[in-house]
Amino acid sequence: MQLGHDDEHQTLPHPVTAKATNYTRGETPAHSHPRAQLIYAGSGVMRVDTEAGCWIVPPVRGVWVPANMTHRVIMLGSVEMRTLYIRPDAAPGLPDTCCLIEVSPLLRALILALLEEPLAYDLAGRGGQIAALALNELRFLKIPALHLPMPGEQRLQRLCQELIANPESRETLETLAGQQATSSRTLARQFHRETGMSFRQWRQQARLVEALGHLANDMPVAQVAEKLGYRSASAFTAMFRRSLGIEPRRYFSGEPAGKGAGRVSTSSARKESG
Numbered sequence: 001m002q003l004g005h006d007d008e009h010q011t012l013p014h015p016v017t018a019k020a021t022n023y024t025r026g027e028t029p030a031h032s033h034p035r036a037q038l039i040y041a042g043s044g045v046m047r048v049d050t051e052a053g054c055w056i057v058p059p060v061r062g063v064w065v066p067a068n069m070t071h072r073v074i075m076l077g078s079v080e081m082r083t084l085y086i087r088p089d090a091a092p093g094l095p096d097t098c099c100l101i102e103v104s105p106l107l108r109a110l111i112l113a114l115l116e117e118p119l120a121y122d123l124a125g126r127g128g129q130i131a132a133l134a135l136n137e138l139r140f141l142k143i144p145a146l147h148l149p150m151p152g153e154q155r156l157q158r159l160c161q162e163l164i165a166n167p168e169s170r171e172t173l174e175t176l177a178g179q180q181a182t183s184s185r186t187l188a189r190q191f192h193r194e195t196g197m198s199f200r201q202w203r204q205q206a207r208l209v210e211a212l213g214h215l216a217n218d219m220p221v222a223q224v225a226e227k228l229g230y231r232s233a234s235a236f237t238a239m240f241r242r243s244l245g246i247e248p249r250r251y252f253s254g255e256p257a258g259k260g261a262g263r264v265s266t267s268s269a270r271k272e273s274g
Contacts, residue, residue, distance in 0.1 A: 008119055009085045010035055010085060012119070014120070014121065014123065015086065015087045015090035016084055016085070016114065016134055017035075018084055018115045018117075020042075020081070020082055020083075021083070022079070022081070023079045024078050025076075025077060026075055027072060028073045029072065030071070031070065032067075032071065033065075033067065033068070034067060034068065035067055035085040036067045036085070036086040036094065037064075037065040037084070037085055037086070038062050038063075038083065038086065038101075038111075039062055039073065040061075040082045041058065041059050041062075041079055041081060041082070042059070042112075043059060043080045044075065044077055044079030045057065045076045045077060045079065045216035045217075046063075046074065046076060046079055047074040047213065048072070048073050048074075049072045050065075050069060050070065050071045050098050051070065052098060054148050054209060055098070056076075056212040056213060056216075061102060062103045063098065063099070064094065064141070065098050066095065066096050066097065067088045069098060076213050076216045076217060077216060077217055082112070084111060090135060091139070094138060094139070102141065107137045110137060111134065113130050114127065114130045114131060114134060148164075148206055149196060149202075151194030152194060153194055156194055159176060164210070167210040167227070167228050167229065173187060173188060173199045173200075208243060215248055215249070221233050221236065221237060224248070236248075
């Protein structure tokens with residue numbers, strides 16, 4: 001479903017437009033926009049789903065959605081969504097795939113400043129200067145690796161959906177391969193070919209995405225660990241810190257993650273999972 005053809009945010013000649021929308025909970029229908037979109041939460045946490053994967057969006061991070069890409073946004077509680085719509089020809093060097101990004105303090109300030117301007121701001125005035133600075137700042141985006149790629153092959157996609165629905169599952173690759181009437185070696189190759197990750201890496205990433213949704217709703221770390229099948233809160237916290245460069249509770253504090261955040265190593269996936 002494509003939305004926004006008659007929305008001024010999409011049809012104005014301006015290279016960038018800004019929109020503010022507040023939600024209590026709920027989700028948007030699957031849709032797309034003629035313009036690229038930066039989805040950012042001033043407060044609250046969202047999940048953005050596409051056919052290629054899903055991304056958790058806490059404050060200080062955002063999701064880049066290219067023009068005409070179908071997506072759905074799920075609000076994990078109350079959310080103050082702040083959006084930039086970017087005319088595709090205004091930023092040709094930006095990613096052509098959906099991805100999680102670090103939203104710098106400067107870019108956050110520019111988003112809020114552009115929201116203070118009229119929608120059809122003066123291109124030669126303050127609004128135009130803010131928009132130009134925002135476009136320039138977008139070129140320096142940092143892209144963490146935390147997202148959950150979904151396979152295109154239908155049988156493997158169903159298996160992944162079952163693992164997402166049951167993140168605490170301790171089914172081994174060998175057991176799952178038997179259920180699929182194939183060998184573990186074949187299944188491992190399929191996982192890597194379809195997602196770019198090993199099975200262990202993908203399952204840990206799925207648990208991280210699930211954990212972020214629970215933590216965003218103030219579930220205690222110990223309860224999250226138990227829900228995801230970890231033997232202890234400390235094992236879960238160690239995995240979280242190793243993967244995202246920050247402790248679970250601090251992830252939502254507005255602090256940037258440490259260097260290497262979002263990279264899931266095979267060794268950490270093997271050591272920390274329950």
